[in-house]
Amino acid sequence: MESDTITKHPHTKTAPSWNGGSEPFKASYGKLMMWYFLLSDAFTFSGFLIAYGALRFSMPSWPVPDFVFSTFPGGFHHKPLLFVTLMTFILLASSFTMVRAVQEGHRENRMGVVKWMIWTIIGGAAFLGCQAWEWNTLMGKEHMTIRVNPFGKHMVAGTYVEGDGHEIKEGTSFKAGASYMIHKHDGEWKPLKFKVDEGPEAGKVKEQSFGPKAFGALFFFITGFHGFHVLTGVIFLLIICVNSFTGLYSARKNGYEMVEKIGLYWHFVDLVWVFVFLLFYLL
Amino acid sequence: MGHLSYESSKKIATKTISILAFITIFEVLFALLGKGYLIEGFHISGWITGFMMVVLSLVKAYLIVYEFMHMKYEVPGLVKTVLLPTLLLVWAIIAFLAEGKTWFNYRERVKNPTVEEVKTPVQQGLIYQSLGQKL
Numbered sequence: 001m002e003s004d005t006i007t008k009h010p011h012t013k014t015a016p017s018w019n020g021g022s023e024p025f026k027a028s029y030g031k032l033m034m035w036y037f038l039l040s041d042a043f044t045f046s047g048f049l050i051a052y053g054a055l056r057f058s059m060p061s062w063p064v065p066d067f068v069f070s071t072f073p074g075g076f077h078h079k080p081l082l083f084v085t086l087m088t089f090i091l092l093a094s095s096f097t098m099v100r101a102v103q104e105g106h107r108e109n110r111m112g113v114v115k116w117m118i119w120t121i122i123g124g125a126a127f128l129g130c131q132a133w134e135w136n137t138l139m140g141k142e143h144m145t146i147r148v149n150p151f152g153k154h155m156v157a158g159t160y161v162e163g164d165g166h167e168i169k170e171g172t173s174f175k176a177g178a179s180y181m182i183h184k185h186d187g188e189w190k191p192l193k194f195k196v197d198e199g200p201e202a203g204k205v206k207e208q209s210f211g212p213k214a215f216g217a218l219f220f221f222i223t224g225f226h227g228f229h230v231l232t233g234v235i236f237l238l239i240i241c242v243n244s245f246t247g248l249y250s251a252r253k254n255g256y257e258m259v260e261k262i263g264l265y266w267h268f269v270d271l272v273w274v275f276v277f278l279l280f281y282l283l
Numbered sequence: 284m285g286h287l288s289y290e291s292s293k294k295i296a297t298k299t300i301s302i303l304a305f306i307t308i309f310e311v312l313f314a315l316l317g318k319g320y321l322i323e324g325f326h327i328s329g330w331i332t333g334f335m336m337v338v339l340s341l342v343k344a345y346l347i348v349y350e351f352m353h354m355k356y357e358v359p360g361l362v363k364t365v366l367l368p369t370l371l372l373v374w375a376i377i378a379f380l381a382e383g384k385t386w387f388n389y390r391e392r393v394k395n396p397t398v399e400e401v402k403t404p405v406q407q408g409l410i411y412q413s414l415g416q417k418l
Contacts, residue, residue: 025361035365046372050379057383085311096300267351278340282314283333
């Protein structure tokens with residue numbers, strides 16, 4: 001029995017094979033269950049993202065991501081998608097360092113595993129930091145909440161009849177589809193007035209209206225749920241990094257399987273971000 | 284795992300991350316180009332850019348699952364039990380996006396009720412009182 005296991009699975013020299021003689025799908029219990037957990041988690045995220053799609057399709061207008069997400073730390077504005085691209089690269093890089101940690105584990109290189117896991121943890125923490133900055137900008141400076149969405153899109157062309165004291169001056173014209181953000185001064189919303197230039201309501205003076213309410217709620221819940229996964233991942237990475245360092249997994253002689261399992265989870269977080277990035281920022 | 288030497292798996296990881304990074308940069312530039320940020324007055328239809336983005340994101344997902352998560356090197360049974368259930372999502376996406384479009388039409392009708400007079404089943408004479416009288 002013992003020799004059977006050795007010849008079949010070079011990495012699991014001492015681990016019993018689920019007590020049934022042979023391992024289902026040639027995978028350990030923990031690894032297989034991690035896959036099924038990730039499958040169920042994929043359905044949870046899909047549910048959220050499909051809800052986003054359905055609500056977006058049901059609205060006559062939707063905030064333009066290049067306009068909403070265009071700030072960059074250091075007081076930069078009008079840099080569409082630059083910051084989220086940086087976030088994407090941080091997460092991709094941490095995925096790569098995770099692969100390297102798993103590879104070092106397969107050849108039982110303890111310090112190699114620890115080194116690459118530390119890089120992964122730094123990447124995860126950096127991503128969380130970026131997300132914190134992004135949320136802080138949206139909530140603290142732009143006053144977007146789960147109930148109020150100041151980002152809107154003009155449905156018709158028009159001309160502003162008042163300025164905001166910054167970029168928009170009295171008499172500034174805009175086309176249909178132009179984005180705007182309603183500002184808040186001293187706790188009060190200040191939607192600007194404009195004269196409609198075309199269509200059946202031409203000549204009427206209207207006020208900027210708030211964007212679809214669902215936008216804020218969907219954004220904070222979905223990126224928040226993803227961020228929560230990243231946070232959980234960083235915590236588990238830390239625990240497993242410490243355990244690797246103390247030699248707990250070297251003693252198991254199974255090719256650092258625990259590192260492989262948390263690696264699966266970490267790549268899944270990256271995988272989800274691919275679709276969050278697609279739906280919230282690119283489309 | 285176990286099928287590749289350390290050196291060759293290291294090479295594959297480097298290659299995969301390079302492709303992923305390249306696709307991401309391409310996606311962002313393409314999104315900005317399509318919306319007219321890069322060349323003044325130049326736009327690409329949202330449907331074309333959208334389709335491209337979805338396809339490229341699926342390529343990224345494939346690379347992450349098959350190379351980084353080592354799905355390529357698992358036995359077929361494991362691959363099927365994990366990946367086949369996700370096909371259910373195909374219908375979920377079609378159904379819910381169609382539902383969203385229907386909500387859109389309802390909203391338009393509520394905002395602009397003269398477009399089509401909405402009749403309730405009672406007004407249409409489809410529902411009768413229990414006594415059998417037509418309302």
